[in-house]
Amino acid sequence: MIETDYLVIGSGVAGLTFSVKIAEKFPNKTVVIVTKANEDESNTKYAQGGVAVVLDKENDSFKKHIKDTLIAGDGLCDEDVVKMVIKEGPERLEELLLWGANFDLDPQGAFDLGKEGGHSEYRVVHHKDITGFEIERALLKRAHQLPNISILPHHFVLDLVTNHHLKENISDEITCYGAYVFDQKSSNIFTIKAQSTLLASGGIGCVYGHTTNPVIATGDGIAMAYRAKAEIKDMEFVQFHPTALYDAKGESSFLISEAVRGFGAYLRNKKGYRFMPEYDERAELASRDIVSQSIDSELKKSGEPCVFLDCTHLDMDAFIKHFPNIYNKCLEHHIDIKTDWIPVVPASHYLCGGIVVDKDGKTTIANLFSCGECTRTGLHGANRLASNSLLEALVYAHNIFKYHSKNESENVQVNIPDWNDEGTTIAKEHILIQHNLKELQALMRNYVGIVRSNKRLNQAIKRLDLIYNEVEDLYKESKITTSLCELRNMINVAHLIINQSLNRKENKGGYFNVDNVKK
Structure with missing residues (x-):
């Protein structure tokens, strides 16, 4: 058994932000981060767009960002949560800069703000088209500088330890005491006992197979919380990204960022017809739900496997500077966007629902907190506004940190039984x-x-x-x-x-x- 003050499940922006903050604040307390692949493998790493933050006070405002978020969420957002998250944005961005994250600047030295579907103004801070990768790099670097943080890569959390695992029930409410963990290299199963557990385990994209998510996005945190009887809500709101790169095998995984349409690309059907103005007055800059449903409608009408994103009319030097990763990936697939349209298809991208949490990131299970894509905070409502997800993770990680700074977890003495796999055999099939x-x-x-x-x-x-x-x-x-x-x-x-x-x-x-x- 390992004992720690804070157990963090997941090593994306949500888990790392909390870990760095709490480790800096309490150098005498320990943080153990468990992650099932390499330490940098998470949905964060693949986030292309950026962080939506109101910085241009002349043209933009909190009020505009709030309105855009509420419109995208289609009446189901928690307005108080929306206001809280958006107003905290500039402070959370400032912290990323202090930790060494780099973002693109314009020739005048100001942030080069992008505009994405559903946004009324330019407000997306980005690092080329690999923003999540850059944030992950900076956070991991800072985490490694803190001696009270331990990271366990290639460790898979099997289940949360709650009352029903214990031989004697010491609490009337469902309480989390840590987790059972599987060391994938040694095949050993051990217990991590923690005063507080944070689920920051990411998304569910692999449930659909065709997804922009990495292969680790299998909904583990939501499933564990569900089995532990936490409240789970709004799971029907699976966001499909309208433009994942399509290939002849029918597999779509590489994301063609929303920002490409923000940059001016057109969606066309096989005949070359630009169809989006028929579906929404915002055309290609409509919110993701509308663009995805419009593409789905076009594909059903035509029987074709994909539609196309036309970038051929754009300033190509500026495009390549802005989206080098996308440009090179297309070339790998023998698509030269200077002359060729990019075949695209909607793919499972983001989950707007998940584990229900309050503004402090508390779940309905005592001592269990959650933030990031596995949560349902009320920010996204029925549809996430582009580039609000990294912002949400940063804000909720900070709120959970603030809660722990004011409310010290009680060190409960419990006897947790070992994982029992008696009578099982190694699967041959x-x-x-x-x-x-x-x-x-x-x-x-x-x-x-x-x-x-x-x-x-x-x-x-x-x-x-x-x-x-x-x-x-x-x-x-x-x-196992x-x-x-x-x-x-x-x-x-x-x-x-x-x-x-x-x-x-x-x-x-x-x-x-x-x-x-x-x-």
Whole structure:
């Protein structure tokens, strides 16, 4: 067993920001960060756009950013949360600069602010088209300078330790005491006991297979919190990014940033027709839900596998300077954007719902906090405004830090039993895991995608039950593997998405069900 003051699950911007702040404030307290891949592997690393912050006081204002966020969220945002997050933006950006993060400047030395879909002004601070990568670099560098932070890469958290694991119940409310952790290199399972646990485990994109997320985004934190009986909400609001690079295999993973449309690119169908003005007066700069649904409609009408992003009319020198990563990735796929259109298709990108937290990042389980994409804060409502996610993670990590600075966690003495895997054997049929994974992902794409129906959702429940039963039997009889646990977590997440989709009787933001359209 490892004992620590603070256990942080996840090494993206949310987990690292909290860890750095709390370690700096309390040098005599310990922080253990557990992450299941390399320490820098997270959704943060792949965030291209930037951080939406009001800096240009002449043309922009908090009021405008708040209004844009509320419009994108389609009436389901918590307005108090929106105001809090947006007004804290400049201070949180200042901290990133102090930690050594670099952002692009214009020739006058001011921030080179970008504009993305749904934004009324230029307010996105960025580092070329790899903003998340740069923030991750700066935060990790600072974390390594603090001796009271330990990072455990290639460690997979199996489950949160709560009352029901204990031999004697010492609390009437569900309380988190740490987690069971699987060392993927040694296959040892051990316990980390913590006075406070932070879930900052990222997104769920891999539940859909075709996603802009990395392969680690399997919804582990949400699934663990759900099994521990935390409140989970708004899981139906899966945001599909309109423009992921499409290839002939039908796989889409590389993101063509929202900022490319902000830069002036047009969406065209195969015949060259620019279709977005037909769907929304903002055309290509409409919010992601509208652009994704519009592309979905075009693909259904044409039967084509993709639409195209046309950049050929843009200032190419400026484009390459602004989006070098995107430009080079297209060249790798034999697409020269000077003359060629980029084939794109919507892909699972971001989850607006998740673990319910208050403004201090507290979940409905005592001693369990959460921030980042795995949470439902009320900021995004039914649809996230572009580049508000890194901002949300920074603000909530800070709020959780502030809460811990004022409220010291009680060191409860509990006897946590070891992980019990008696009677299990090493699984010989790995094909069963891969088969069920592919079936689950196809099920979610085809039945629980951008446009849904009650019939498809109800069929999805029946098919998911079959997958669930087969995987649970496998889990009970097999030694732990990461792939098996990830699959189990994705099934939990799929269950939440499908059931909460059926419970929503009104189309909002990123959620569209044909049976909710008033005839």
